[in-house]
Amino acid sequence: MTTEDENGTGQQQNEVVDPPTSQNEAQAPEVPQSVAETKENSDSSPAFVLGVDFGTDTAVIACASLKTIKPEILRNDISNQKTPVTIAFQGNERAFGDLAVQVATANKDSTISGVLRALGCKSVDDFKASTPFCTGRVEETENGLAFKVDYNGDELLLHPEQVMASFLAKFRKFANSKIKDGKVAASIVIPDCFTDDQRAAVRTASEISGVNVVQVIDRSAAIALNYGTKKSEEVLGDACVMYADIGHGYVTVSVYQWKGKTATKLAQQTVSDIGSAIIDEAIFDELNKICESKYGQKLAKNSKGAIRLRAVCRKLKETLSGVSEAAATCENLIDGQDICFTFTREKLEQACTEAKEKMLTLVKQVKESLKDDVKVSSCELVGGGFRVPWVKNAITEILGEDVPLSYTMDSMAAASMGATFAAARLFEPTGGIRRPAFDNLAKIEGDDGIYSLDSLPHSMEEERLLISKKLQQQLEDADRNAAEMKEARNKLEAFIFETRSAATSGGKFSELIKNDECVSFLNAAEEWLYDYENGGAKDDVTKDDFVNKYNALIQELEPSCSDYRKALEEERMKKEKELEEGAAKAAAELEASGGKDDHDFRKLSKPDRMKKVIMNKDEGTSLFKDGNFEPASLRYKRSLQHCDKFFDLSEEDKKEIEDIKLSLHLNIAMCHIKLEAWEFALKHIDEALKIDPESCKALYRRALVLEKQKDFDKAKNDLLKAQKISPDDKAVIRLMERVNIQIKRQDAKAKKMAQKMFG
Structure with missing residues (x-):
């Protein structure tokens, strides 16, 4: 396989595809729909719209039918809702997402990440400076930056547009189970600070992928559309809302003025040096100092050890959002040693002093850019970075205590869902029977921040574009x-x-x-x-x-x-009959509480099925921490559903699954307690007690629900059992005190009633 010399030296590299001798030769061969979606006929309306939130670290894809316009987040090939934007080349195979991350340490030279930052970038130094967390070998060519990987015995040069195209084609396959043969139109979320060159690169990537991308949308606009569509016109009123979006690689602060379902952008600024990746890097630098001082070895930024250490940094960051001190172990870090690190929230804030100052400056500049008569009524926090306590404190310091911080949107899904709403508006019927689903869609005044794909130029000339399409087909x-x-x-x-x-x-x-x-x-x-x-x-x-x-x-x-x-x-x-019966039971429960069965009837091995159990459980916990209790309960129920799909388990395995189910039932119950859905909470607590009648936590939570239902005698019975199991449990003691007070009040009230009746 050969191609033109990317470096213009006249030397022949190990190359990819022959340059075309005619336009017909260069056209990508026809692909079956099950392999990759070809560009749909633009003259007919699609049946579905996709919103692709293509981030620096992960991507999230939402899908909605144009009949209902109720987007849901698609799952990738290992049932995860977030897909790392990482691709690994091994032999003649490519691994995407989580699978690529797993091999990144051993295969770092042929693993690519950080591609969003490479779009439109000309200098390797600039790219690496702005993307310290990227992997892969990057070179400057006469046609811009290119990633070099080893593939099928050759060295392969891939431009950022080609890499992004591979992801878009992969994301379209994630949607195949949902969309099948239906036509689809996609909208891609991009950072607000993207230049014309970068937007042109996104258009070219879309063209190479074969996916029918109809528009790109600034992230702030997508988030605002999601916010406005999910609220009623009465609730929106004339609210002036600030959106603080703290992503992995970019932070955007924007302000939109609402008038009913229409929003006008008043201000917006985006920076690329204070995202959550920078927080990870701050922790990394501190831990690296420990490696140097204590173990005599400083890790290079993109070494294999650094890749492993960054995973520990993320874990510490997430844990410190809820506790003041955390510990984590990095395996095989230095000379084969497993090293345990301890980090505190205080150290984290000290390490992020510069980032905090930049956050303060950013919010202050946006606020000061508003007219004097504009008052921000609330600030909506979006993105994983806002879990870090100092981020919220910095925003409150500028806006004041009287501006409430709210978390009404699912941080993970906000932008991708907003993009589906933006795409759906393009296909709003102009005649005939009107679909009610379109009436609730919010809109941005003047479509500010929304770009039709056809209005954007290409970043490649026609010949290179055709070669890239052919290469994409060969890789697929x-x-x-x-x-x-x-x-x-x-x-x-x-x-x-x-x-x-x-x-x-x-x-x-x-x-x-x-x-x-x-x-x-x-x-x-x-x-x-x-x-x-x-x-x-x-x-x-x-x-x-x-x-x-x-x-x-x-x-x-x-x-x-x-x-x-x-x-x-x-x-x-x-066994398949038993599995079907168990899955049907779990699916019925999930449907009854607003979720949907994933129809995953594969006979997976225990480790593969366990990955799905733990992944859904962890997603639920993450959502719960953000205050998204209903989505969290659905993730926990999805995990519970997977627990009923194990087969051929040993007695030890069965005990392990029962322990997980106990935890899941208790977590689901806690979600329903937060939502004040007492009957649903009792149902899952009862299931937990069937698994372990001596569970102190289950007895306590049932007593808590019974207290809310004013059934104090039953609550006391549960608390007495809990005290026998754990006499020193402070939560049980406090609840018992409250319940005893209520019982005394009831007894006193009953005594007074008896005196009135009988003298």
């Missing part, structure tokens, strides 16, 4: 082929391993196997696999070879293993 084809190959190989290997284990180790139904005949065929198949892994003809083996070998082995084992396989199939059918 290679991804698909590699995935199919791996699936076929793993299926064969797993079958050999499981059958051999049953035949030789006395596993379940092993008595039904004729060992001698079976093992000889398994040995031959295993030898074939060994030759594939270690032989010189690896590139000559195809997916069909694995499929054919698997089918041939099944036929060869039929005489010796037919009864065994029949028994396994009967057991599989029985």
Whole structure:
């Protein structure tokens, strides 16, 4: 595979695609819709709109049907709602998101992150200075910056537009399960400070990806649209709202004046040097000083150890939002040692003194840019960075205590949902039957901060654009082929391993196997696999070879293993029925409380299913900390749903799952307590007590709910049980005092009533 020399030296690099000799040759081949979405016909309205919040660190994608315009956050291929904007190249495969992050330490030279900062950037030094947390090798070429990666035995140069296009195409695939064959139009969220060159790069990336992107929208405008659409016209009134958006790489402070459902932007400023990444870097610098002073080694900014240490920095930052001191261990950091770091909130604030001053200046400048008669009525906080206490304190210091700080939007989803609302307005019917869903959409006066994609120029000339499209197609084809190959190989290997284990180790139904005949065929198949892994003809083996070998082995084992396989199939059918019943029960509960089943009926291994359990549980906890109690309860219920999809567990595994379910029921109950949904809270507390009747926390929370329902006698009974389990629990003691006071009042009231009745 070859391409033009990016450096203009006339030397031939290991290159990617042949330059086209004609326009027809350069056109990307037609792609099946299941692989990548081609550009939809712009003359017809789409059935769905996507809002893509493409951040410096993670991306979030919202999807809404134009029939209802109720956006929901799409999940990626490991069921996470946030996807790290990281891509790793390994051999002839690409890994996106969480999978890329997992291999970043061992594969840092061919792992790319921070691509948003590279758009429109000309200098490597400027890029690295503005993106200290980026990974990957970056070079300057005559066509701008390019990332260099090792791919399929070659060195591959990818411009930021090409990298972003790969992500957009991947995000479209996340939507396939929701959208299927429906037409889709997308709106991409960009930082407010983007220049014309950067917006042009976004247009080019959209064109390369094949996704039907119709507009790009400034982040502040997207957040305002989400805010205005989700509130009634009466609530909005003539409010003047400041939005403080503290993201990973950018901080934007904006002010919008509302008049009903229409907002006018009064002020806005964006900076790129005080986001939450800078807070991470401040912690990193302090921990790195400890490494140097205590262990005699200072970590280079983009070393493998630094990548591991930054993960610890994020963990400490998140933990310190709720406690004053936190500890975290970084594994294999220096000379193979695991090092434990302790950090305090006070140290964090000291490390971020400069960032705090910049935040104060930013908010002050925005406030002072307003006319004297404009009074900010509230400040809406968005983005993960506002969990850091000094951020909120800095905003309050400038605005004053009389301007309330509010958190009414889901920080993770605010911008992507706002982008779906902006895209939906483009397809509002002008005649015929009007869809009521459009009536509630907010709008920005003069579409300030919203750019039609067709109004933007390209950042590449036509020939390079066509080459990039062809490359994108080749990469997607290679991804698909590699995935199919791996699936076929793993299926064969797993079958050999499981059958051999049953035949030789006395596993379940092993008595039904004729060992001698079976093992000889398994040995031959295993030898074939060994030759594939270690032989010189690896590139000559195809997916069909694995499929054919698997089918041939099944036929060869039929005489010796037919009864065994029949028994396994009967057991599989029985367990699948049990799984379906459990999943149906969990789905019904989720639907009843406003959630939706994810219809994930795959028979995943315990570790893979556990990842989904923990991921949803952690998302719920993050939402709960932000005060988003209803979305948090839905995440916990999703986690609970995954708990009912485990199979073939040992007794130890079952105990582990029961412990998680206990925690989840208690967390869900706490969400409902915060929402004052007492019956829902009782339901989950009762489920928790079925798992562990001696749970002090469950007894306490049921007593708390019963107190709210004024059922003081039952509350006291639960508290007496809780005191036997944990006599010194201060929360139980305080609640018991309150309940006893209420019982005394009831008794006194009843005594007075009796005296009136009987003298």
